[in-house]
Amino acid sequence: MGSDNSTDRKTIFVVGLGMVGIAFIEKLLNLDENKKYRIITCGEENHLAYNRVALTDYFQHRSVEKLYLNPVEWYSQQDPESFEFHIGETCTHIDTDNHVVLTDKGRQFAYDHCVIASGSNASLPAYADLSLPGVFVYRNISDINSLISYANKGKKPLRASKVSSGYTA
Ligand SMILES: Cc1cc2nc3c(=O)[nH]c(=O)nc-3n(C[C@H](O)[C@H](O)[C@H](O)COP(=O)(O)OP(=O)(O)OC[C@H]3O[C@@H](n4cnc5c(N)ncnc54)[C@H](O)[C@@H]3O)c2cc1C
Secondary structure, rough: OOOOHHHOOOOEEEEEOOOOHHHHHHHHHOOOOOOOEEEEEEEEEOOOOOHHHHHHHHHOOOOOHHHHHOHHHHHHOOOOEEEEEOOOOOEEEEEOOEEEEEEEOOOOOOOOEEEOOOOOOHHHHHHHOOOOOOOOOOOHHHHHHHHHHHHHHHHOOOOOOOOOOOOOO
């Protein structure tokens, strides 16, 4: 028999609402027929989970919604007892002794299980100084927006050089 009392549920906290985070969340929501779990997630970006692999397309359409892995409505259709999400909120500390996640908005989330799906950062060569004008990493929407705004400031077309050996190479 399904449990309909949310206090009986185990809380799973997911750090990061990215490609892996949302895949995990969707799978668990689908499998949790007996309503045993409550999932809470915080994503530091100001966007719902999007397809980072298609980031380059953003240069053309400039629409984050086109990259969303699930439409905005999908989030509002979820049972709030099963799924709670926060965007633009960074997890700053995991207190593993007390099973609590702290965020940059001063909130605390108690958890039974914590899944870290926070992705990675670009690894930079020693000579790449991001504080210099015109030097960018290429990982997320905010990076692309910075790049576009930098390029738009120039009066003539800019020349770009790319340092990469990964998917964007
Ligand atoms: C331009 C580009 C093209 C790519 N092309 C391909 C490809 O063709 N094929 C392929 O297999 N892979 C590709 N990749 C790699 C692929 O995007 C990653 O492997 C994938 O996104 C990893 O998923 P993830 O959920 O682990 O990390 P991410 O998608 O990076 O998601 C992690 C999320 O967690 C958030 N986060 C981090 N720290 C915190 C915190 N403390 N609190 C809250 N939130 C946090 C991040 O902001 C991010 O939104 C590409 C990547 C890029 C950038």
